[in-house]
Amino acid sequence: MNLKELxxxxxxxxxxxxxxxxxxxxxNETTRARVMAAAKRHNYxxxxxxxxxxxxxxxxxxxxxxxxxxxxxxxxxxxxxxAGAGETYSxxxxxxxxxxVSDADEETTYRTLRxxxxxxxxxxxxxxxxxxxxxxxxxxxLPFVVHGRSTGSATPYAWVDVNNRRAFQRATEFLLxxxxxxxxxxxxxxxxxxxxxxxxxxxxxxxxxxxxxDPALMTSEEMTEISGHRIGARMLxxxxxxxxxxxxxxxxxxxxxxxxxxxxxxxxRDVSVIIHDDDLSYMKNGEDVPIYTxxxxxxxxxxxxxxxxxxxxxxxPGQEPPHRLLExxxxxxxxxxxxxxxxxxx
Amino acid sequence: MNLKELxxxxxxxxxxxxxxxxxxxxxNETTRARVMAAAKRHNYxxxxxxxxxxxxxxxxxxxxxxxxxxxxxxxxxxxxxxAGAGETYSxxxxxxxxxxVSDADEETTYRTLRxxxxxxxxxxxxxxxxxxxxxxxxxxxLPFVVHGRSTGSATPYAWVDVNNRRAFQRATEFLLxxxxxxxxxxxxxxxxxxxxxxxxxxxxxxxxxxxxxDPALMTSEEMTEISGHRIGARMLxxxxxxxxxxxxxxxxxxxxxxxxxxxxxxxxRDVSVIIHDDDLSYMKNGEDVPIYTxxxxxxxxxxxxxxxxxxxxxxxPGQEPPHRLLExxxxxxxxxxxxxxxxxxx
DNA sequence: AATCGGATTCAAACCGCTTTGGATGGCGCA
DNA sequence: TGCGCCATCCAAAGCGGTTTGAATCCGATT
Numbered sequence: 001m002n003l004k005e006l007x008x009x010x011x012x013x014x015x016x017x018x019x020x021x022x023x024x025x026x027x028n029e030t031t032r033a034r035v036m037a038a039a040k041r042h043n044y045x046x047x048x049x050x051x052x053x054x055x056x057x058x059x060x061x062x063x064x065x066x067x068x069x070x071x072x073x074x075x076x077x078x079x080x081x082x083a084g085a086g087e088t089y090s091x092x093x094x095x096x097x098x099x100x101v102s103d104a105d106e107e108t109t110y111r112t113l114r115x116x117x118x119x120x121x122x123x124x125x126x127x128x129x130x131x132x133x134x135x136x137x138x139x140x141x142l143p144f145v146v147h148g149r150s151t152g153s154a155t156p157y158a159w160v161d162v163n164n165r166r167a168f169q170r171a172t173e174f175l176l177x178x179x180x181x182x183x184x185x186x187x188x189x190x191x192x193x194x195x196x197x198x199x200x201x202x203x204x205x206x207x208x209x210x211x212x213x214d215p216a217l218m219t220s221e222e223m224t225e226i227s228g229h230r231i232g233a234r235m236l237x238x239x240x241x242x243x244x245x246x247x248x249x250x251x252x253x254x255x256x257x258x259x260x261x262x263x264x265x266x267x268x269r270d271v272s273v274i275i276h277d278d279d280l281s282y283m284k285n286g287e288d289v290p291i292y293t294x295x296x297x298x299x300x301x302x303x304x305x306x307x308x309x310x311x312x313x314x315x316x317p318g319q320e321p322p323h324r325l326l327e328x329x330x331x332x333x334x335x336x337x338x339x340x341x342x343x344x345x346x
Numbered sequence: 347m348n349l350k351e352l353x354x355x356x357x358x359x360x361x362x363x364x365x366x367x368x369x370x371x372x373x374n375e376t377t378r379a380r381v382m383a384a385a386k387r388h389n390y391x392x393x394x395x396x397x398x399x400x401x402x403x404x405x406x407x408x409x410x411x412x413x414x415x416x417x418x419x420x421x422x423x424x425x426x427x428x429a430g431a432g433e434t435y436s437x438x439x440x441x442x443x444x445x446x447v448s449d450a451d452e453e454t455t456y457r458t459l460r461x462x463x464x465x466x467x468x469x470x471x472x473x474x475x476x477x478x479x480x481x482x483x484x485x486x487x488l489p490f491v492v493h494g495r496s497t498g499s500a501t502p503y504a505w506v507d508v509n510n511r512r513a514f515q516r517a518t519e520f521l522l523x524x525x526x527x528x529x530x531x532x533x534x535x536x537x538x539x540x541x542x543x544x545x546x547x548x549x550x551x552x553x554x555x556x557x558x559x560d561p562a563l564m565t566s567e568e569m570t571e572i573s574g575h576r577i578g579a580r581m582l583x584x585x586x587x588x589x590x591x592x593x594x595x596x597x598x599x600x601x602x603x604x605x606x607x608x609x610x611x612x613x614x615r616d617v618s619v620i621i622h623d624d625d626l627s628y629m630k631n632g633e634d635v636p637i638y639t640x641x642x643x644x645x646x647x648x649x650x651x652x653x654x655x656x657x658x659x660x661x662x663p664g665q666e667p668p669h670r671l672l673e674x675x676x677x678x679x680x681x682x683x684x685x686x687x688x689x690x691x692x
Numbered sequence: 693a694a695t696c697g698g699a700t701t702c703a704a705a706c707c708g709c710t711t712t713g714g715a716t717g718g719c720g721c722a
Numbered sequence: 723t724g725c726g727c728c729a730t731c732c733a734a735a736g737c738g739g740t741t742t743g744a745a746t747c748c749g750a751t752t
Contacts, residue, residue: 116391
């Protein structure tokens, strides 16, 4: 059942039927009702491909998922971010098209997406320092929103980000207030923009209390359980071990916890741990009470917001690039406590 | 730059240019070379929307991601499955469109996808027992491939699945060979088809050795760390605790491990653990040597295979639905050992 | 020399919708 | 009665490709 056929049955022209269905004013309300009814009755759905060609809009947005060729890692937060964004898209009748692409091909992908007209805009994931994709997208004129920010980028751009600096600053302050002085930072890879900001927040808080950072307490690695465990174990074996850890993700936090418990110590009593919690649906920080004290910010919510921003940008191009800074909550769990006085047990 | 304009510059008709670019035989090779060169020079890319309308094909496949409304869980294996499938799609110039949809709207989504012509086929995720989506898709005539299987489904359908039954049977046998007699099953929710099959494999292995299953050792919950921990703790506190655990995912296995260590026991020495390892890129089972003994099957590879199967189905419809059963590897890690003789320590 | 057939090329229809630029008809008003 | 103005509807021209059916060219065949 297509428009022409429906029009035929109604004894109307395709023009009128199209207008009736799309809510244009120049059609009699009685007629509109008739058309609507007939459309429903015959289960008519306009062909998306035709709409797209006729309107020149793709009614789709792209998410280009870079596959770091070296370690082939798929970022675990994607699933939730996309779930959030997806809700927004379906509500607005947009398709979400994903391109999984090795990062060598990323530039080509954007250019192709643009010239073939597959999408009306894209979300940029996992930005780095002075990310070259930002000027690229600007140059080819494809509307985009960055999930995160890119320190050093000269081009203005739209973004949605968590206030990572402030989150880690607050977390550090919280630990300092509990009396901790040796606080380890288990950070993600620092070519990623968010990792840099987190470190800055950590350093700022230390500096404000006049505490010199100890390089031996600062690491920057992939955020896996293994890596968290290795780092935790190594640091706790030091002569002057940290009494608290600040971990960039729940997963690495779990590794740290394992290292703590392996030494017969108790998390929250002997050693404190704060993690950053993306509030992933398949990785909850406890069921009712949080296990870990955490800086929490829902990545799913970020997805929703980024998607809305992008649709706005597509609808009204040429405006000043908007942005949104989300504050993370500091939620108190059972993994933190006052710094132990005296020598550590064992 | 579009086809008409390119044709104009070349002094050819759009017909010829189109044919030259698409490799049709009825065009002089000299002309073809000229056309190709001009296309490259002017950076011509045919407009996808026009191709789609003209050919009647969407050149896109859909992945409908159900969002269980109750717990709003995004399945953590999606990211990797999709990464695998995505590679296949880009190689074949197909788009991957994701619809995130609450499972109440799932039927509508499939029907809409079909009648609006957004996709040429879909991948069905997370099948349940006698899954109603299978006859639905068959009825509306949308080609599809199921990731997993659906016990009890009368309609034939295409699928790609891991041999879950056999994997868990082998894992159980392995533990039995090590002398374990009280083996706990920490299974996923058993309305999911894969969970049922895993339990069957476990039961089969026990039965083959004449061991009666103990309901107190069999659980079926969401596969989270918390849940694994709770189950592990409860079971280990029983009067006659299990000496081994079989966990349906690495995450729940991590919870079990924590419960073990909390009791001062050592995994692999006092209590054995086998997990199922989907080989997720962000959740590796150890770096060089595996930590957990595991039944391993790459979900990313499954994505690749399912995507290829679907593209095949789209290209040649009406054939007998193909399927592919992937065997899981049983890889030996450090989490298993001979059953302790005598009473458990402590 | 006339005919034939293969190799090339082209004009035009078509895919299913939107949108522009009129037509048509009824009604109020001078 | 004549005119202008709305309200309503329609024919036709796109959108940018693919594909059908036919034309043209040319060397080969008879």
